[in-house]
Amino acid sequence: MTELARKALLPAGLQDVLPGTAAREAEIREKLMASLAHAGYDRVKTPLVEFEESLLEGAAPELSTQTFRLMDPESRRMMGVRSDMTPQVGRIAATRLVDAPRPLRLSYSGDVLRIKGSHLRPERQFAQVGAELIGVSSAAADTEIVLLALEALDRINVPFVSVDLNLPTLPVRLFDAFGVKGDQREALIEALERRDVAALKGIDGKVTDVLVALLEAAGPAKTALPKLKKLELPLGASDELYRLIDVAERVLASGLDAALTIDPVEMAGFRYQTGVSFTLFAKNVRGEIGRGGRYRAGGASGEAATGMSLYMDSILRGLPDGDAIVRVYLPLGTPQHEARQLRLDGHYTVAALEGAAEAKTEDGARVEARRMGCDYIYLGGQVVPLSA
Amino acid sequence: MSDEKLVLALPKGRILDEVMPLVRSAGIEPEAAFDDPKSRALRFATNHPHIDIIRVRSFDVATFVAFGAAHIGVCGNDVLMEFDYPDIYAPLDLNIGHCRLAVAEPEEMIDGDDPSRWSHVRVATKYPNVTRNHFSKRGVQAECIKLNGAMELAPTLGLCRRIVDLVSTGNTLKANGLREIEHIADVTSRLIVNRAALKTRPTDVQPWIDRFSEVLNAA
Numbered sequence: 097m098t099e100l101a102r103k104a105l106l107p108a109g110l111q112d113v114l115p116g117t118a119a120r121e122a123e124i125r126e127k128l129m130a131s132l133a134h135a136g137y138d139r140v141k142t143p144l145v146e147f148e149e150s151l152l153e154g155a156a157p158e159l160s161t162q163t164f165r166l167m168d169p170e171s172r173r174m175m176g177v178r179s180d181m182t183p184q185v186g187r188i189a190a191t192r193l194v195d196a197p198r199p200l201r202l203s204y205s206g207d208v209l210r211i212k213g214s215h216l217r218p219e220r221q222f223a224q225v226g227a228e229l230i231g232v233s234s235a236a237a238d239t240e241i242v243l244l245a246l247e248a249l250d251r252i253n254v255p256f257v258s259v260d261l262n263l264p265t266l267p268v269r270l271f272d273a274f275g276v277k278g279d280q281r282e283a284l285i286e287a288l289e290r291r292d293v294a295a296l297k298g299i300d301g302k303v304t305d306v307l308v309a310l311l312e313a314a315g316p317a318k319t320a321l322p323k324l325k326k327l328e329l330p331l332g333a334s335d336e337l338y339r340l341i342d343v344a345e346r347v348l349a350s351g352l353d354a355a356l357t358i359d360p361v362e363m364a365g366f367r368y369q370t371g372v373s374f375t376l377f378a379k380n381v382r383g384e385i386g387r388g389g390r391y392r393a394g395g396a397s398g399e400a401a402t403g404m405s406l407y408m409d410s411i412l413r414g415l416p417d418g419d420a421i422v423r424v425y426l427p428l429g430t431p432q433h434e435a436r437q438l439r440l441d442g443h444y445t446v447a448a449l450e451g452a453a454e455a456k457t458e459d460g461a462r463v464e465a466r467r468m469g470c471d472y473i474y475l476g477g478q479v480v481p482l483s484a
Numbered sequence: 485m486s487d488e489k490l491v492l493a494l495p496k497g498r499i500l501d502e503v504m505p506l507v508r509s510a511g512i513e514p515e516a517a518f519d520d521p522k523s524r525a526l527r528f529a530t531n532h533p534h535i536d537i538i539r540v541r542s543f544d545v546a547t548f549v550a551f552g553a554a555h556i557g558v559c560g561n562d563v564l565m566e567f568d569y570p571d572i573y574a575p576l577d578l579n580i581g582h583c584r585l586a587v588a589e590p591e592e593m594i595d596g597d598d599p600s601r602w603s604h605v606r607v608a609t610k611y612p613n614v615t616r617n618h619f620s621k622r623g624v625q626a627e628c629i630k631l632n633g634a635m636e637l638a639p640t641l642g643l644c645r646r647i648v649d650l651v652s653t654g655n656t657l658k659a660n661g662l663r664e665i666e667h668i669a670d671v672t673s674r675l676i677v678n679r680a681a682l683k684t685r686p687t688d689v690q691p692w693i694d695r696f697s698e699v700l701n702a703a
Contacts (some may be wrong), residue, residue: 215550216571258684290574291677293697315686357683364570364679377684382552383571384680 109213109220120418121223121408124252128225128406129205131248137203137227142184144206148176150187153395156367159183162210177209181224182391182403183368189230189401190394198231216383219409226405230393233400235339238372239346241388245376245404246352249385254414256379258355259347261317262389263340264366264373266333267307273330274303288361310360317344320358336371343372368392376406381414424472424479425465428456438474446470490535490681490688493549493557495542499673502580503558509699510692512537534688546572546676555681556692562650562671566611573682575693576675576700583652585614587666590639594663608638609648618648618668636660 097105106112113121129139145166152160164177178184181204189200205225213220227244229237242259249257267288271281280299287295288307296308306329313323321344329337337360344358366373366389373389388404426435426447438445446468448461458475465473465482472479492512494503507514513531517523518539528537538554543563548554550569562585564574587607589597602624609615612628619626631638635647636656650671651657651664675696682689 215569256684260683290674292575292577292674294577315690355684357686359683375683377680379684382680 107220109210109218111219116417116420117412119421121412123418124412124415125205125223125225125408127252128248129203131251132203132225132227132244135201135227135244135247137201137244140185140188140202140204142178142181142188142204142206145175145177146184147171148174151176151178151183153183153187158367162212164209164211178206179208179210180367180405181206181208181226182228182405185226185228185403186230186391186393186395186398186401189228190398199237200230201227202230203227214383217407217409223408224405225408226388226403228393228401228403230401230403231399232402233371233390235342235346235372237402238339238343238390239350241402241404242343242347242374243350243352245374245386245388245406246354248406249376249378249411250353252411252415254378254385254411256355257385258357258377258379260357260359260362260375260377261340261344261347262358262362262366262373262375263336263360263371264363264369264389265371266310266336266360267363269333269336270303270306270329273333274301274306276301276303285363289364307361314359314361315357317348317356317358321345324358324360340372372402374404376404378411378414381410383410385410385414422472423468423470424474425461425468425470425482426474427458427461427465430474434474434477438479443472443479445474488534488685490556490685490692491548491554492535492537493545493554493559494537494539495545495559495673496539497542499542499558499560499581500539503578503673506578506580506696506699507537509702510695543567549676549678552678552680555678555685555689557676558673559676560671560673561669562611562614564674564676565614565669568613571679573677573679574674575677576696578673578675578696579700579703581671581673583650583671585611585648585668585671586651586664587618587646587648587668588651588657588662588664589646591661591663593645594665597665599665605646606644607646607648608635608644610635611648614668615648618666636662 133139148165159180162179166175168175185202185204193200205223207221207223209221229241246257276284283299284307291311293308293311296304309327313320321341324337324341340360344356347356365387368391369389370392371390374387375384376386378385386404386406390402392398393401421444423444423446424438426445428448435445435447448464462473462482471482473482494500512535514528514537517525518528526538530537540548542559545557545559546563546567546569549557550571558578560581564572604625605619606627607615608629608631610632612630615628616626629644635649638647639645639662640660654664657664677689677693
């Protein structure tokens with residue numbers, strides 16, 4: 097390994113983001129955050145690292161296995177590096193903002209670190225942009241969060257967004273209602289995860305018919321809704337399914353330009369959700385670009401909340417490159433006040449420095465301007481194209 | 485946009501002969517080059533202008549589908565167990581390619597061997613993840629030597645004493661002086677689908693799942 101290669105090698109899943117891409121990511125991130133702010137979501141900022149016990153309180157075990165730990169030499173307590181910002185925002189709502197009026201609308205943007213990337217998203221560090229709506233448990237709140245995500249994605253022109261509405265708690269609710277336990281429960285979950293109708297049918301029990309019907313109903317909202325409405329479920333489960341149907345109809349009625357599918361038995365990837373949830377996809381992006389749903393803010397016994405987070409790495413993959421910045425080269429001797437005025441007028445300038453490899457001639461300045469990646473040059477008080 | 489192509493990934497080799505009747509019954513007919521052994525092509529057009537077929541190794545079918553490079557595929561559940569990709573749905577058991585994953589060891593070892601006393605085994609296999617999981621469930625640590633074929637040679641040449649491999653008739657094991665001692669899983673070929681493809685293009689993908697399902701029920 098050469099010295100240069102040794103220095104360049106980063107740990108798996110971590111990367112340097114270079115000029116162009118870094119600016120693009122920041123621009124997209126700010127546009128998303130602006131969209132959330134316009135909808136009444138106030139920005140908060142959480143620490144990178146905090147005490148492990150509060151970071152992981154009430155969180156799913158998966159979150160714990162994804163969290164890097166370090167010892168705080170100061171307090172000698174174990175700290176965790178955030179692997180998801182939602183629980184942190186939940187903590188803020190449950191502690192410092194406990195007296196703030198409800199519904200509480202908060203947004204955030206920041207990088208998270210995970211122990212392991214997934215095969216579709218090998219990144220271990222990536223930026224999350226998200227919003228949480230805390231203190232309301234209504235279908236209107238569920239709908240607001242879905243529409244909020246769609247509106248934000250629309251603002252940055254992600255092409256062909258599609259939302260999959262899910263109810264990750266439904267299978268478990270049904271298992272409880274029908275008294276399904278142990279091995280049978282595991283076999284059913286496995287068949288559901290594979291979406292294997294034949295295997296489901298092969299497992300005895302009343303719950304099987306219901307699960308098959310739910311699985312067969314999954315698909316585009318227009319065809320799924322009539323099928324789901326005909327289903328008769330046990331008491332607790334039917335309330336949840338009606339909530340899902342209600343939210344789906346509200347989203348459809350909003351007239352937003354995105355495909356809506358419903359999959360009431362999808363459980364994959366939901367880690368702390370307690371009700372109506374959703375997964376966001378975009379055409380030509382492998383895997384999901386974000387997800388959200390109902391949970392309890394500040395741990396299992398916390399307040400009703402729903403929220404969503406968008407994954408910047410996946411979203412950037414689905415977007416065309418941004419417009420390159422057009423720069424104006426300022427030759428040696430350009431007065432400072434003129435340079436300032438150009439920037440105030442919205443130009444991006446690159447100034448020659450004393451001793452730059454620039455000859456005193458205009459031709460020399462043009463060569464240097466090209467070398468510095470400029471498209472224009474400031475000559476005789478005018479911004480002129482370099483090609484001229 | 486339904487004008488984009490759907491890619492169907494099929495496994496090379498033995499299973500392909502069993503899969504093709506199903507594919508044809510579902511109404512997909514590949515171009516002539518597909519059946520031409522001299523053809524070097526890897527991707528084939530079909531009678532459906534929006535469906536292409538690719539022919540790759542069984543393990544690679546799962547990888548192509550998991551990453552969304554192919555949308556539908558056929559591979560054994562041995563491969564699905566090995567990779568455990570969360571982005572693959574396996575909605576149909578095609579009931580072909582029957583075999584099993586098993587642990588085998590040399591005949592002459594069996595008498596003196598008490599599996600309940602193992603704490604560590606060294607195993608030659610194409611399935612290191614399945615093997616490790618299988619043994620760890622019984623509290624045994626498995627050290628896997630990854631081989632890509634001819635596992636049966638490993639014990640006879642002293643590479644290690646046990647293997648985990650696909651067994652269909654058991655003849656290959658017998659011919660190499662090995663005997664099956666533990667059953668890990670039954671294997672059949674499955675129709676698999678990329679999760680995002682099913683979610684974002686349900687009207688393109690779901691009808692094919694239904695078609696294959698009808699073909700299976702009619703058989």
